[in-house]
Amino acid sequence: MSAALLPKPQMRGLLASRLKKHIVIASIFSFGCACLYKFGVADPRKQAYADFYKNFDARKTFEAMRETGIFESAPPKRK
Amino acid sequence: MSSVVITAEDASVPRYFDNRVHPFPDVPYRKELDASQKSLKEKEKGSWKQLSHEEKVALYRLKFHQNYAEMNKPSNEWKTVVGGVFIFFGITGIIVWGQRHFVFPPKPHTLDDEWKAMQVKRMLDMRVSPVQGFAAKWDYDKNEWKK
Numbered sequence: 001m002s003a004a005l006l007p008k009p010q011m012r013g014l015l016a017s018r019l020k021k022h023i024v025i026a027s028i029f030s031f032g033c034a035c036l037y038k039f040g041v042a043d044p045r046k047q048a049y050a051d052f053y054k055n056f057d058a059r060k061t062f063e064a065m066r067e068t069g070i071f072e073s074a075p076p077k078r079k
Numbered sequence: 080m081s082s083v084v085i086t087a088e089d090a091s092v093p094r095y096f097d098n099r100v101h102p103f104p105d106v107p108y109r110k111e112l113d114a115s116q117k118s119l120k121e122k123e124k125g126s127w128k129q130l131s132h133e134e135k136v137a138l139y140r141l142k143f144h145q146n147y148a149e150m151n152k153p154s155n156e157w158k159t160v161v162g163g164v165f166i167f168f169g170i171t172g173i174i175v176w177g178q179r180h181f182v183f184p185p186k187p188h189t190l191d192d193e194w195k196a197m198q199v200k201r202m203l204d205m206r207v208s209p210v211q212g213f214a215a216k217w218d219y220d221k222n223e224w225k226k
Binding site: 045048049052061064065068069070 | 201204205206209210211215219
């Protein structure tokens with residue numbers, strides 16, 4: 001027999017206490033993941049697209065692409 | 080040569096088992112008791128304060144096969160598992176190398192360096208993924224990859 005009695009373990013409400021702890025952990029973790037994605041991926045991507053199209057000249061880009069000869073129906077201007 | 084008769088356990092009656100999740104097995108570990116063990120069980124029916132420490136341990140060992148410490152003690156099985164995994168990695172590696180050396184046909188011509196260079200030029204001309212992907216990394220003014 002041990003010299004001192006062990007502390008009485010929790011006998012009831014084990015599921016409730018487990019749920020309480022894990023719901024907190026799960027909410028913090030999932031919220032953190034969402035924040036990381038928003039600030040790491042989503043917002044930089046939106047900014048990249050905004051910056052790309054801010055000074056985008058579609059006509060000029062098309063003429064540059066046409067000169068390389070990739071289009072079938074729009075051949076390069078000068079032979 | 081003596082023959083060993085192995086009797087199968089009757090699975091239709093309650094059995095003893097050591098399980099971490101079930102602290103109270105269906106039957107005690109030792110069911111047939113000799114005389115001294117039977118007298119101990121009789122003494123157990125009285126007040127437990129008269130039992131000595133050794134008697135309490137003996138009663139425990141009659142009821143249970145292993146205590147939780149013995150049941151849960153770690154083993155070296157993980158070394159066998161990891162070793163087996165690596166052995167099969169090696170066998171797979173040998174098979175893969177053998178296939179590459181003896182079985183596969185020559186690489187297609189579209190994987191030559193000259194062809195791949197032509198392919199990259201065409202992708203840049205087409206402005207593939209110009210915002211965040213492929214053509215975004217090419218500097219069209221200086222005609223070189225962006226630093």
